[in-house]
Amino acid sequence: MKEMVIILFSAILVNNFVLVRFLGICPFLGVSRKLDSAVGMSFAVIFVMVLATIVTFPIYMGLLIPLGIEYLQTIVFILVIAALVQLVETTLKKNMPALYKSLGVYLPLITTNCAVLGVTILNIDESYTFIQSIVNALGAGIGFLLAMVLFAGVRQRIENNNFPIAFKGIPATLIAASIVSLSFMGFAGVIDGLLGL
Amino acid sequence: MQYITPILLVALIGLIAGVILTIAAKFMAVETDETALLVLEALPGANCGACGFAGCEDYANALVADRENTKANLCTPGGNQVVKDISEILGLEFEEAAGKIAIMKCSGTLDRTSYSMDYQGYPTCQASKLFYKGRGKCQTACLGFGDCVAVCDYDAIKIENGIAVIDREKCVGCGLCAKACPNYLIEIVPEKTRVVVGCSSIDKAKATRQICTIGCIACNRCVKECKFDAIHVIDNHAVIDYEKCTNCTLCSKVCPTKVIHVYPRIKKN
Numbered sequence: 114m115k116e117m118v119i120i121l122f123s124a125i126l127v128n129n130f131v132l133v134r135f136l137g138i139c140p141f142l143g144v145s146r147k148l149d150s151a152v153g154m155s156f157a158v159i160f161v162m163v164l165a166t167i168v169t170f171p172i173y174m175g176l177l178i179p180l181g182i183e184y185l186q187t188i189v190f191i192l193v194i195a196a197l198v199q200l201v202e203t204t205l206k207k208n209m210p211a212l213y214k215s216l217g218v219y220l221p222l223i224t225t226n227c228a229v230l231g232v233t234i235l236n237i238d239e240s241y242t243f244i245q246s247i248v249n250a251l252g253a254g255i256g257f258l259l260a261m262v263l264f265a266g267v268r269q270r271i272e273n274n275n276f277p278i279a280f281k282g283i284p285a286t287l288i289a290a291s292i293v294s295l296s297f298m299g300f301a302g303v304i305d306g307l308l309g310l
Numbered sequence: 311m312q313y314i315t316p317i318l319l320v321a322l323i324g325l326i327a328g329v330i331l332t333i334a335a336k337f338m339a340v341e342t343d344e345t346a347l348l349v350l351e352a353l354p355g356a357n358c359g360a361c362g363f364a365g366c367e368d369y370a371n372a373l374v375a376d377r378e379n380t381k382a383n384l385c386t387p388g389g390n391q392v393v394k395d396i397s398e399i400l401g402l403e404f405e406e407a408a409g410k411i412a413i414m415k416c417s418g419t420l421d422r423t424s425y426s427m428d429y430q431g432y433p434t435c436q437a438s439k440l441f442y443k444g445r446g447k448c449q450t451a452c453l454g455f456g457d458c459v460a461v462c463d464y465d466a467i468k469i470e471n472g473i474a475v476i477d478r479e480k481c482v483g484c485g486l487c488a489k490a491c492p493n494y495l496i497e498i499v500p501e502k503t504r505v506v507v508g509c510s511s512i513d514k515a516k517a518t519r520q521i522c523t524i525g526c527i528a529c530n531r532c533v534k535e536c537k538f539d540a541i542h543v544i545d546n547h548a549v550i551d552y553e554k555c556t557n558c559t560l561c562s563k564v565c566p567t568k569v570i571h572v573y574p575r576i577k578k579n
Contacts, residue, residue, distance in 0.1 A: 176319060177319075180315050180316075180319065185319065189319070192323055193327070196327030196330065196331060206338065206340055207338040207340055210340075273432060273434075
């Protein structure tokens, strides 16, 4: 149990996918302008990450390893993730058209989102068990949500400020992103301290 | 065998994914109404909300879903041309668009009134208003930071000499500026409107006199002059009821501070 908590929190804070491992930067910069769509996007990512792990893990363990074709890992994972994203897209279009519209092109971009592919591949690399993998995917997703929500708040502040013209827009956003990332470096070692390891 | 297994596997996974997606597409299909799309194309696409719906798409859907009860002439930015197009698509009778225009209810330019502070905060009206009710000596004066200018899609409003000035020929009456003004100085009125009380001061006459040379002093002379019961003094300033006003301009002639403005007729197209 303790191990699960460690995996979960280190995925959220210490090894935050966006701010520490810099995976999944494009929705991080693209959809973080408004809090609503940032939250919506994050939940879509959480959902896809967990589902992708649930599907890819058995495929890897049950099909690729027994057949001795682990080298197909990347292409098979991408195939599965692409299908899952398409499924999420269809579901959103039907049930939450407003969210679907505000996500725009970033929803199909989850398909090739390195954060999603990254979490599935890292699960294999770290040789987690099935349950551990799911917890790790969930943590990665929540970490993504955290980064998005924090950064949406930061960006709102940026847009209300007068910047020198050279910094306006994307440069100011990237600088702010680097400072937010800097703050997450402070979490290194926090898990060991918290859980007394 | 070592070549066939991987090929078969990838093909199989692709096949399964394809089948699942096909089924999902069948079950989750969203019925898009062709007519709604046509109506949406006819609308200006400014998503201003002047029609009272959340945006052009919302209005298009409402028009198609409930033809009897939704009026086709609500799009004031689009004008008669858009109303005609929509009526044609829906097979409705053409009704002239209810033209609207924005009016500005403050005339406190910098030579008539002045600022009570040297405000250095966020340069928006919204922020300035939060700080001791704004930078003007008159708390209902135009703040002059141009929140209204920023929201206008039609380049119809600008700040001149410290107050917002509306270009009556460019204004389409969408009402975005009226929503943006923290002092509620901009009002959306029928397009034919020419007579405007350029003051919203809630101060008593004496106080108004001291801070603004053009402010309404609530003397009631316009009220007595009006033959149509269309102008009244509410909260220490004259307010015109535009349903009754006939643009006769009598009130402006008797106004001692000349705060009731008369604009020329709009020449559009």
